[in-house]
Amino acid sequence: MAKQINVALIGNPNTGKTSVFNALTGLNQKVGNYPGITVEKKEGICKLPKGLKAHIIDLPGTYSLNASSLDESVVIELLLNQQHKDFPDVAVVVTDVENLKRNLLLYTQIKDLEIPTILAINMADRMTYKGIQLDIPYLEKELQTKIALISTRKNKGIDHLKELITNYKALSTQACLEASEIDKPYFEGLQKAFPNQLLYKLWLVITQDVNFGTLERQDIDAIQDFKTKSKADLKRLQQKETIKRYQFINNTLKKGQTIDLSSAKDLRIKLDRILTHKVFGYLIFFGILMLIFQAIYDWAELPMEFIDGAFASLSEWVKASLPSGAFTDLVAEGVIPGIGGVVIFIPQIAFLFLFISILEETGYMSRVVFLMDKIMRRFGLSGKSVVPLMSGTACAIPAIMATRNIENWKERLITILVTPFTTCAARLPVYLIIIALVIPEGTLFGLSYKALTLMLLYLIGFVTAVLSAKLLNNILNIKSKSYFVVEMPNYKLPLFKNVALTVIEKTKSFVFGAGKIILAISIVLWFLASYGPGDQFNNAEEIITIEYANQNVSEDDLQQKIAAHKLEHSFIGITGRAIEPVIKPLGYDWKIGIALISSFAAREVFVGTLATIYSVGSDDEDTIKNRMAKEKHPVLGTPLFNLASGISLLLFYAFAMQCMSTLAIVKRETNSWKWPLYQLVIMTAFAYIVALIAYQVLK
Numbered sequence: 001m002a003k004q005i006n007v008a009l010i011g012n013p014n015t016g017k018t019s020v021f022n023a024l025t026g027l028n029q030k031v032g033n034y035p036g037i038t039v040e041k042k043e044g045i046c047k048l049p050k051g052l053k054a055h056i057i058d059l060p061g062t063y064s065l066n067a068s069s070l071d072e073s074v075v076i077e078l079l080l081n082q083q084h085k086d087f088p089d090v091a092v093v094v095t096d097v098e099n100l101k102r103n104l105l106l107y108t109q110i111k112d113l114e115i116p117t118i119l120a121i122n123m124a125d126r127m128t129y130k131g132i133q134l135d136i137p138y139l140e141k142e143l144q145t146k147i148a149l150i151s152t153r154k155n156k157g158i159d160h161l162k163e164l165i166t167n168y169k170a171l172s173t174q175a176c177l178e179a180s181e182i183d184k185p186y187f188e189g190l191q192k193a194f195p196n197q198l199l200y201k202l203w204l205v206i207t208q209d210v211n212f213g214t215l216e217r218q219d220i221d222a223i224q225d226f227k228t229k230s231k232a233d234l235k236r237l238q239q240k241e242t243i244k245r246y247q248f249i250n251n252t253l254k255k256g257q258t259i260d261l262s263s264a265k266d267l268r269i270k271l272d273r274i275l276t277h278k279v280f281g282y283l284i285f286f287g288i289l290m291l292i293f294q295a296i297y298d299w300a301e302l303p304m305e306f307i308d309g310a311f312a313s314l315s316e317w318v319k320a321s322l323p324s325g326a327f328t329d330l331v332a333e334g335v336i337p338g339i340g341g342v343v344i345f346i347p348q349i350a351f352l353f354l355f356i357s358i359l360e361e362t363g364y365m366s367r368v369v370f371l372m373d374k375i376m377r378r379f380g381l382s383g384k385s386v387v388p389l390m391s392g393t394a395c396a397i398p399a400i401m402a403t404r405n406i407e408n409w410k411e412r413l414i415t416i417l418v419t420p421f422t423t424c425a426a427r428l429p430v431y432l433i434i435i436a437l438v439i440p441e442g443t444l445f446g447l448s449y450k451a452l453t454l455m456l457l458y459l460i461g462f463v464t465a466v467l468s469a470k471l472l473n474n475i476l477n478i479k480s481k482s483y484f485v486v487e488m489p490n491y492k493l494p495l496f497k498n499v500a501l502t503v504i505e506k507t508k509s510f511v512f513g514a515g516k517i518i519l520a521i522s523i524v525l526w527f528l529a530s531y532g533p534g535d536q537f538n539n540a541e542e543i544i545t546i547e548y549a550n551q552n553v554s555e556d557d558l559q560q561k562i563a564a565h566k567l568e569h570s571f572i573g574i575t576g577r578a579i580e581p582v583i584k585p586l587g588y589d590w591k592i593g594i595a596l597i598s599s600f601a602a603r604e605v606f607v608g609t610l611a612t613i614y615s616v617g618s619d620d621e622d623t624i625k626n627r628m629a630k631e632k633h634p635v636l637g638t639p640l641f642n643l644a645s646g647i648s649l650l651l652f653y654a655f656a657m658q659c660m661s662t663l664a665i666v667k668r669e670t671n672s673w674k675w676p677l678y679q680l681v682i683m684t685a686f687a688y689i690v691a692l693i694a695y696q697v698l699k
């Protein structure tokens with residue numbers, strides 16, 4: 001069997017790790033989460049010469065081995081644990097030729113761990129433009145390594161990198177500087193106490209409070225000698241260590257690198273000035289956002305209609321060609337529409353990530369973050385939360401997936417939790433029909449009351465999202481530091497390969513992650529709506545036919561009445577009746593109860609369900625509206641849909657977590673059921689209370 005080695009890609013954020021990863025692995029990659037936490041884990045296979053296979057991991061970006069975030073701890077934990085199944089046989093430190101000095105700090109730390117290390121200097125295509133020259137043999141000697149000068153953009157040097165990986169046994173495992181010189185006696189003592197341990201590992205255990213193998217910080221502290229260092233002492237030593245590393249790097253680069261500044265262009269400076277401008281910056285950003293959402297709506301509409309139609313035809317075809325019975329019903333009415341309900345999201349997800357990935361690739365996203373960070377941070381959000389929050393107005397599913405770009409876990413979690421408050425497109429049909437029913441004619445400042453109500457609903461969604469973010473920021477007790485990114489990446493044309501892989505990967509992770517849950521819940525909901533206990537359900541046809549035998553009703557009307565009768569006595573119908581006492585104080589009856597429950601599949605189902613219950617053709621909105629207008633309150637005898645119950649219902653839909661797909665995606669993105677369940681309970685309770693107050697005050 002061919003031998004397989006572990007290769008870890010390590011480097012500062014934005015140095016091109018993922019690009020190198022893509023270049024090495026192509027489509028042989030998969031993305032998951034690290035067990036138990038939500039940091040993304042990318043791995044793939046790269047075939048090397050001599051029948052060797054490399055298992056490549058794209059580690060999260062990290063500035064140093066001094067952990068300050070969840071992402072960074074992942075890297076340290078892996079590098080310290082030789083027993084780990086992913087422990088690298090060889091580490092490839094990816095650096096950006098334009099930021100070598102900063103990037104090399106991490107490199108020198110990795111070298112101290114005595115792992116065979118290759119230095120990949122990426123973005124070589126920028127060297128002429130920036131007037132950078134490198135003395136590779138000199139650098140290889142000083143840094144005690146092999147260097148691959150590469151450009152993933154121009155696809156240069158990748159083969160050389162593969163060759164170096166293949167010959168990883170020839171790599172030096174020597175540290176390139178003596179970090180222990182910062183306090184010789186201390187380090188000598190340390191080594192004496194633990195002769196079998198690597199000094200730098202010991203140092204990391206002491207300063208980072210990370211464990212590796214069986215060695216824990218307490219073990220070291222237990223030895224009296226080392227208690228002598230206070231926390232402040234250790235901090236000072238750490239600073240000394242960093243300074244020492246930078247001295248070494250500076251000296252090395254002084255000889256190994258020449259930069260001819262005159263050839264560096266100042267286009268970037270000019271662009272930055274406009275794109276992060278206090279006024280134009282925001283205008284441009286919102287202009288771009290508007291363009292993106294317009295495009296998502298317009299472009300996704302056609303494929304979505306197509307998918308909708310295709311699955312409907314498939315259902316019909318199955319019904320027509322399989323023998324009728326429970327199994328055929330399950331496939332045609334449960335499974336196929338369920339899969340359709342997953343696939344329907346693909347166009348929106350693909351388009352949104354196409355744009356996001358282009359914005360990231362060009363370097364523009366970093367400017368946006370810079371621009372929005374100050375404002376968003378006040379609410380416990382990140383500059384990058386703007387995109388999910390805005391995308392939420394189309395649909396929460398792609399929006400919540402877009403939070404992956406937020407490195408800081410707390411900010412990301414808050415964004416995930418509040419995004420469902422923004423008004424998604426599926427709420428629109430519900431809003432429109434209720435507004436048409438209960439909001440009176442009339443205008444204010446030239447705007448009709450109806451339009452104003454709709455605008456208010458959007459505004460309420462947004463304001464609630466931001467305010468609850470603020471609240472969560474105060475109550476969530478999660479430690480996580482934010483990067484303060486001083487340096488912005490250069491502007492670049494997007495790499496097509498990176499963009500395409502991002503789109504494919506996001507779509508895949510949605511279909512196989514959240515898709516399963518969506519499919520399962522939709523089959524359950526279908527079952528509950530299509531089956532029921534007792535005679536009323538099973539003999540619906542006879543009961544209705546007899547009831548209307550002497551009346552002159554058309555065959556269509558009869559069928560609709562049967563469907564209504566069945567739904568009323570199905571499991572969902574029974575549940576709808578059962579919850580009537582609970583929703584009565586909100587001004588709803590059991591029919592609305594049924595619609596509330598079934599619209600958990602997707603909010604827009606609300607209208608269709610009411611249409612079935614009121615037994616009207618579901619494609620004719622006007623008749624539903626008329627039918628709803630005629631509906632009487634069971635006790636009071638007044639119209640069921642009046643201003644009070646209408647507003648109450650609008651507010652309920654504005655706040656309730658009324659969407660199984662959102663639950664599924666939150667489960668997938670947070671890696672636990674805890675957060676989606678909190679969301680479900682708290683948002684629904686909140687919606688209930690607000691709707692209750694609204695109805696009781698207005699009635």
Ligand code: GDP
Nearest residue numbers: 013014015016017018019123151152153361495
């Ligand atoms: P990561 O954060 O380290 O994973 O970096 P990415 O792979 O996401 O790349 C960061 C940015 O650098 C992206 O905009 C890439 O298109 C760009 N990039 C990657 N490799 C190259 C390269 O060889 N040359 C140039 N000019 N840009 C590159």
Ligand code: MG
Nearest residue numbers: 017018019061
């Ligand atoms: Mg990356």
